[in-house]
Amino acid sequence: MEKEKNNNLEEEYQKSLSDYFEADDAVKKMEQYKVIKKYFELVKKRKELDEKETKLYKKRLRIRYANCNHILVESKTDVIYDFEGRTYRYYGCIKCGLDEAVRERDYGCNREEVTMLELMKEYGIYRIDGIRTGIRCDLSEARDLYEDLKEKYPDADDEEMAEIFKNSKKAKKLMNKMN
């Protein structure tokens, strides 16, 4: 290293050190005012509450996914262009929203999807077991339809709901939209 550069660095370091102490003194003086002390306490509390909310949000989704008897639609289909021309099907649940295809979307995900992906990685979930309806459609539209149908048939169990969903005209319309 060159001598001149070292000297500049030392000067820069000493300057930043004295700037730090100056700012630190100013903060300590300000903290003597009650309203400012209160402000710092509130900022700290807000950060803690924000972290707590994130933790509970994640836990809530984890419990929702774990306790769901999934009813599945095919939420995405990929054709693998090898010599066999195979297709790879992804399934998503119309009740809880858990979606195998979420790991194929690495941008434009909303908060629920980002958290879902985190949970899937944490628990090593790649395939979702459940009742397959044989319907291939957009998952969020299928979830809306499920909500509507569930309101109409509040007493139907999951097997019955899967049948009701599968046989509804609207599900067939959604499927046509995808094709």
Ligand SMILES: [Zn+2]
């Ligand atoms: Zn589910």
